[in-house]
Amino acid sequence: MSTASASEPRKPKPALIFDDPLDQQSSDDTDRGWGERPGTDGDSAADLKRFLDEKPPHHI
Numbered sequence: 001m002s003t004a005s006a007s008e009p010r011k012p013k014p015a016l017i018f019d020d021p022l023d024q025q026s027s028d029d030t031d032r033g034w035g036e037r038p039g040t041d042g043d044s045a046a047d048l049k050r051f052l053d054e055k056p057p058h059h060i
Helices: 044-054
Strands: none
Touching: none
16 A cells, blocks of 8 residues: 655645635726727827728718
8 A cells, every 4th residue: 555655745736716806906907908009109190090091981
């Protein structure tokens, strides 16, 4: 009959967390990632390009 030796380290079990997950802010709770484009700090050429890229076809 073989058993684990006392010299072998055991992996610690993951801790259980009983916090309410609804108390934490998720990425859906922020406006980050909803349509803004990085690096267009007041550049009118970039604003015009974005306007033309996002214009619906019936506005051409």
